[in-house]
Amino acid sequence: MMMASAQKPLALKRRASDLAGRRDRAIGGKQTADIPLADNWLTPLVDLRVLPRMGMKAQGGGPHQSKTMMLAELTRLLAAGAADRADDAILRDNLLGKPSIRARKAALYRLRQLYGIGESWPICIALRQLWERDPAGRPMLALLCALARDPTLRDGAAAVLDAVLGERVRWPAIAATFEARNPGRLNEKMAKSLAQHAASTWTQAGFLKGAVRKERVRAKTTPAVAAYAALMASLCGFGGVRLVESRWLDVLDRPVEDRIALLRQAEGLGLARVRNVGDVMEIDTRGPLRRTLGVPELVER
Numbered sequence: 001m002m003m004a005s006a007q008k009p010l011a012l013k014r015r016a017s018d019l020a021g022r023r024d025r026a027i028g029g030k031q032t033a034d035i036p037l038a039d040n041w042l043t044p045l046v047d048l049r050v051l052p053r054m055g056m057k058a059q060g061g062g063p064h065q066s067k068t069m070m071l072a073e074l075t076r077l078l079a080a081g082a083a084d085r086a087d088d089a090i091l092r093d094n095l096l097g098k099p100s101i102r103a104r105k106a107a108l109y110r111l112r113q114l115y116g117i118g119e120s121w122p123i124c125i126a127l128r129q130l131w132e133r134d135p136a137g138r139p140m141l142a143l144l145c146a147l148a149r150d151p152t153l154r155d156g157a158a159a160v161l162d163a164v165l166g167e168r169v170r171w172p173a174i175a176a177t178f179e180a181r182n183p184g185r186l187n188e189k190m191a192k193s194l195a196q197h198a199a200s201t202w203t204q205a206g207f208l209k210g211a212v213r214k215e216r217v218r219a220k221t222t223p224a225v226a227a228y229a230a231l232m233a234s235l236c237g238f239g240g241v242r243l244v245e246s247r248w249l250d251v252l253d254r255p256v257e258d259r260i261a262l263l264r265q266a267e268g269l270g271l272a273r274v275r276n277v278g279d280v281m282e283i284d285t286r287g288p289l290r291r292t293l294g295v296p297e298l299v300e301r
Contacts, residue, residue, distance in 0.1 A: 041147075041154050041247045043237030050300065054235055055121025055149065062150030063113040065194050069146045069153075069201040071139060073107055074115060078131055086111065086118040114146050122297040123148055126231065129293040130224050133269075137222035143205035144225070144251060148232050153198055154247075155181045160202045161250050163216040169208055171195040207253065219253040226252055226262035227271035230285045231298070240281045 042058060051058050073096050082089035089095040090108045098104045111117040116124030127145045131138055147154050156174040163169050175195035178186070186194065202208045206219040226249075233248035243249065249259050263283060266272040270292040273284040290298040 041236060043242075046235075046237035051235065053122075053300070054298075055116050055119075055123040056232070056235060057149050057151055059151055062152040063110045064150055064153050064197045064201065065190065066197070067110045067114075068197050069114060069142055069204055070107070070110060071142055071204040073111060074117075074142055075138065077111065077117065078128065083117055083128055114149055115142070116145075116149070120297075122295050123231070123235075125295050126228065126289055126293055126298065129295065130228055134222055134224035136220065137225040139205045140219065140221055140225040140251070141228055143201065144228050144232060144248070146201065147248075147251070152178065152194055153201065156195060156198050157247070160199075160207050160216065161247070161253075165216055165218060167216045169199070169202075169214050169216055171199050174198050219251075221252045221254060221262065223262050223265035223269055224271060226259060227266040227269075227285050227289065230263060230266075230272060230283055231289060234283070234286060240283065243283050244281070 046058075048058055076096060077083060077086060077089065080089060080095055082095060086108060090098075090111075091101070091104050094104060096104070096107050098107055108117070112119060115127060123145060127141055130141055134141065147157070156178040159173040159177040160169055163173075171192060172195065175191040178194060179191065199208065199214055203210075203214060207216065208214040209217050229248045229251055230243060233243045233246045236246075236248065238246045238248070244256055244259050244263075252259050252262065254262065260274070263272050263274050266285075267274050267288075270288055271285065272288050273282075275282040286298045290296055
């Protein structure tokens with residue numbers, strides 16, 4: 001159960017206060033009753049009824065309180081072609097090599113939370129389809145799905161995404177970023193656990209290097225990753241240039257002009273459609289991904 005700490009470290013409070021003034025830059029400082037703190041991953045126009053049907057989670061807790069993105073486990077499961085029989089593969093056959101039944105159940109539960117394993121959420125089906133097509137993009141594809149399904153990972157992401165290359169990123173920075181968006185939600189111990197798990201996830205995805213002394217590095221991305229990021233952004237209410245400049249496309253770790261170039265490359269793979277009509281840019285990934293990947297649920301009728 002999440003509890004507020006009676007006393008947080010002074011440095012954490014100060015950093016959270018500094019970050020609070022910057023948290024609404026992506027959507028012009030607007031706030032709504034449905035989207036607290038002018039969430040820069042979601043726009044005020046997002047239909048919060050659609051997100052859960054797609055497999056996304058707008059608010060609340062997530063598995064990073066106790067686990068990382070579990071990239072190695074996901075990779076092993078998908079390499080075995082066992083996503084559709086995950087219960088048997090993980091619990092009965094111990095595909096993941098866990099030491100106890102309890103650990104097997106915990107792994108299955110967390111993989112369902114992060115990636116919808118054994119379920120039929122459209123963004124999770126799209127992940128598995130793109131996984132087969134784009135081995136080089138797998139860490140980033142997994143990260144995007146985890147971000148879509150774990151709001152706690154999103155709420156600390158600015159500490160990593162906004163860090164300059166070569167900068168050291170410590171877990172207190174991630175904890176402070178989360179605190180700025182969720183004042184008093186976690187006590188010190190829980191904030192540290194969440195931040196350390198998140199730091200490991202960003203390392204697995206290629207944004208940080210180092211076991212203890214973590215340093216910001218350039219992540220490796222692909223056109224398929226760009227299409228998947230644009231899918232998430234469109235589901236969250238972004239379109240046109242604002243989609244390209246959104247937090248979801250920040251995950252590509254490239255400047256805006258390179259993001260557009262990646263989406264145009266994705267268009268050549270049948271994963272996106274990019275059009276310029278005068279000064280207006282139109283970007284569609286839901287339709288192309290629906291057709292190319294065979295996931296009709298991506299486009300609601």
